[in-house]
Amino acid sequence: MPSIVEEICIGNLGSLQTLPDSFAWKPTSGDSVLPSSATTVEETVPVIDLSDHDVTTLIGNACKTWGAFQIANHGISQKLLDDIESLCKTFFDMPSERKLEAGSSDKGVSGYGEPRISPFFEKKMWSEGFTIADGSYRNQFRTTWPHEYTKYCGIIEEYEVEMEKLTRRLLSYLLGSLGVTMDDIEWAKKSENSGSEMGRRSIRLNYYPVCPEPERAMGLAAHTDSTILTILHQSNTGGLQVFREESGWVTVEPVRGVLVVNIGDLFHILSNGKIPSVVHRARVNHTRSRISVVYLWGGPAGDVEIAPISKIVGPVGPSLYRPITWNEYLRIKFEVFDKALDAMRVVNPTN
Numbered sequence: 001m002p003s004i005v006e007e008i009c010i011g012n013l014g015s016l017q018t019l020p021d022s023f024a025w026k027p028t029s030g031d032s033v034l035p036s037s038a039t040t041v042e043e044t045v046p047v048i049d050l051s052d053h054d055v056t057t058l059i060g061n062a063c064k065t066w067g068a069f070q071i072a073n074h075g076i077s078q079k080l081l082d083d084i085e086s087l088c089k090t091f092f093d094m095p096s097e098r099k100l101e102a103g104s105s106d107k108g109v110s111g112y113g114e115p116r117i118s119p120f121f122e123k124k125m126w127s128e129g130f131t132i133a134d135g136s137y138r139n140q141f142r143t144t145w146p147h148e149y150t151k152y153c154g155i156i157e158e159y160e161v162e163m164e165k166l167t168r169r170l171l172s173y174l175l176g177s178l179g180v181t182m183d184d185i186e187w188a189k190k191s192e193n194s195g196s197e198m199g200r201r202s203i204r205l206n207y208y209p210v211c212p213e214p215e216r217a218m219g220l221a222a223h224t225d226s227t228i229l230t231i232l233h234q235s236n237t238g239g240l241q242v243f244r245e246e247s248g249w250v251t252v253e254p255v256r257g258v259l260v261v262n263i264g265d266l267f268h269i270l271s272n273g274k275i276p277s278v279v280h281r282a283r284v285n286h287t288r289s290r291i292s293v294v295y296l297w298g299g300p301a302g303d304v305e306i307a308p309i310s311k312i313v314g315p316v317g318p319s320l321y322r323p324i325t326w327n328e329y330l331r332i333k334f335e336v337f338d339k340a341l342d343a344m345r346v347v348n349p350t351n
């Protein structure tokens, strides 16, 4: 009698008492998933107060060292952060059959489901999530919360407006740290972009249930974001780790009201390779579930070319990466995953 392998649904992970083999990540040589304490180093990703008069230099140094930084005094209200976190709790605490109703439409990325990068790994990740990549979440919310979806849509809309403003502010600091301004980028020129929305953006709501064997599981596997930049709010449970050559995996401990900013692949291209896009992952926990809300900014619009800023490349060059649009880059990323940036390099760059 063939054993009936019960399809394990990501919507019920928190109720499992043992780790199914399909979720058991074997430590690979050199990067052991064990032990759970990532590193013993003291240093971690610096927290930068955005009102600091040295903010541009501080951000520049953090980006060169980590490809990430944390921000305080960012102007996003704690109430909004609390509201979107409780929206996540309300959604992910629902029975899995109700969450599956909000499933990703097979054509797009939007809706409930596993991370887009799941197919690149033989083992499954101990997490579930909801991606907001266009307006279709409104209909999904209407199905999920027929009587109060306007409240939840309002929270998402307010979050997008606030994150868009913060993204523009961070981009100007990032460019400043490289000695350029928005006016040095065709698509970012104040004139053309003032007032209009800042293009391609998505929000990913991540939920990491408690896990019976967190040391052998992986909440979200190591990756770089494809974005120009990503702004991440994490609940009060640690799990986010960034990778740095010199230190290995470093946990970014949650601090209330502090947001994490990750440099994505497209900013690495914009900077002509000067700023790294940070490799990061999420670990899970034996006693506490975890939420992260990730605002992913892909640039002006899906069809606008992103290229190394000519003022950074300079007269002698060489430009290390070829121009690429968000849409094209995402297609390549989900074809070759962590080889995507290499696929963008200009071979034998001529001056």
Ligand SMILES: C=C1C[C@]23C[C@H]1CC[C@H]2[C@@]12CCC[C@@](C)(C(=O)O1)[C@H]2[C@@H]3C(=O)O
Pocket (backbone or CB within 6 Å): 109, 115, 116, 117, 118, 131, 133, 201, 202, 204, 223, 224, 225, 226, 227, 296, 298, 333
């Ligand atoms: C706007 C984006 C950016 C995506 C794809 C698409 C929607 C969801 C984003 C994420 C979120 C989770 C990690 C990641 C690696 C994933 O699997 O889905 C991200 C990916 C990327 O940054 O490449």
Ligand SMILES: O=C(O)CCC(=O)C(=O)O
Pocket (backbone or CB within 6 Å): 204, 206, 220, 225, 232, 234, 239, 240, 241, 280, 281, 282, 291, 292, 294
């Ligand atoms: O949950 C986290 O802290 C990381 C999430 C993340 O990297 C992502 O959604 O791109």
Ligand SMILES: [Fe+2]
Pocket (backbone or CB within 6 Å): 223, 224, 225, 280
């Ligand atoms: Fe990420």
